[in-house]
Amino acid sequence: MKKIHIIAILIIAASIVIFITASKDVSTYANFEIAETTGQRVKIVGQLDLSKDVVFAPEVDPNKTTFHMKDEDGKIREVVLLQPKPQDFEMSEQIVLTGEIQEGQFVADEILMKCPSKYKNEEIFLKSET
Secondary structure (H helix, E strand, O other): OHHHHHHHHHHHHHHHHHHHHHHOOOOOEHHHHHHHHOOEEEEEEEEEEOOOOEEEEOOOOOOEEEEEEOOOOOOEEEEOOOOOOOOOOOHOOOOEEEEEEEEOOOEEEEEEEEEEOHHHHHHHHHHHHO
16 A cells, blocks of 8 residues: 555544544534423523522532523523633623533533623614714
């Protein structure tokens, strides 16, 4: 076998391994009800429920934050985030969590937050001028 054939086979094998690894992390958008019925890893979009406390005790467990979130259908559920509490967490407009239902709680290991825009007031002012 020529060197070029061996290199081509290695590149193809590496591509297959990368594709299989990347496809394992694909999760779909859902709500708490779908997450509970399927039992699969999903992404849930919602808002932090400010009427209930956010619990983060770094002296007990620095990688655990517990809070309540309302999904897009209005269902509220307790969430356990396996990360420290993000900065400006309470100010977020929208949250996207990736995880699954475990023992009645949504256990998430990834979070994305949409924070309020610091330009929002300027944008409203500019729109009112035109």
